[in-house]
Amino acid sequence: MASNDQPTVIKKYANRRLYNTGTSTYVTLEDLANMVKDGEDFVVHDAKSGEDLTHAVLTQIIFEQEGKTGQSMLPISVLRQLISFYGDQMQMVVPSYLEHSMAMFAKEQERIREQMTSMVGKTPMDLVTSGQQMVEEQTRRNMEMFRNAMQMFSPFPATGEDEAAEEKTAQTSPDELKSMREQIAAMQRKLDSLES
Structure with a gap:
């Protein structure tokens, strides 16, 4: 060793x-x-x-x-995208992007594993409730990450209206969360189709 x-x-x-x-x-x-x-x-x-x-x-x-x-x-589409970056001016950016993405994925994976482990021995109803909480928490994190990413492209600083909207988002109902998830999924599909 x-x-x-x-x-x-x-x-x-x-x-x-x-x-x-x-x-x-x-x-x-x-x-x-x-x-x-x-x-x-x-x-x-x-x-x-x-x-x-x-x-x-x-x-x-x-x-x-x-x-x-x-x-x-590795899906064929990902392999094709990786191959297309060789020799491209973006080739220098791809390794650091992939490294950062994999590190974030590994961090989230560990958190989810810990939550799954903490559910051992609970009743089926507890598991359903915990599962819903995990999904809602992940949705909130995804929305926050998406909001932060979009602010990077905004030429204007955050205003009081933005803060009020954030406060309202924190108090969303399960139906609103479901609607947001569907919207995020639709946006992801559009982004994926643009990358193809």
């Missing part, structure tokens, strides 16, 4: 074998995928030249995971 502050070094040999210097054993791409899932940091170096092959090996792991039946996470 590597120390906490240093990633484990994996050496890749000409015969494509991978050697984990931390455990002094040969490993497979599946083993490396499990290391990633366990949060263990590693780098892959060519055993002869010392060249850093980490990016290529991680990409190969994704390729293999995508090839497994029932495990595909």
Whole structure:
């Protein structure tokens, strides 16, 4: 095992074998995928030249995971969009955008998992109520994020009317929340169609 502050070094040999210097054993791409899932940091170096092959090996792991039946996470439309950004002037922005988006997704995923764990042992009615609260809370967060994003494009500062509208939004009924969710979904579909 590597120390906490240093990633484990994996050496890749000409015969494509991978050697984990931390455990002094040969490993497979599946083993490396499990290391990633366990949060263990590693780098892959060519055993002869010392060249850093980490990016290529991680990409190969994704390729293999995508090839497994029932495990595909990257829709064809996303793959096409990624390919279209290569060589484009936006190519420099895409990596930081993806990194930020994945970090936000991971943060939300952990919060949802914690909420689901806290529901264990509750009655079915408690689960329904908790589920509705989670959806309402997420809707409020999405609306706030959308509102903040739209303010970035507004040339005018927020006014007292905006604050009153925000206060009214905080007191919305479940029917109004459902209507807002439908509107957000419709806007997302329009944005998705524009990106295609």
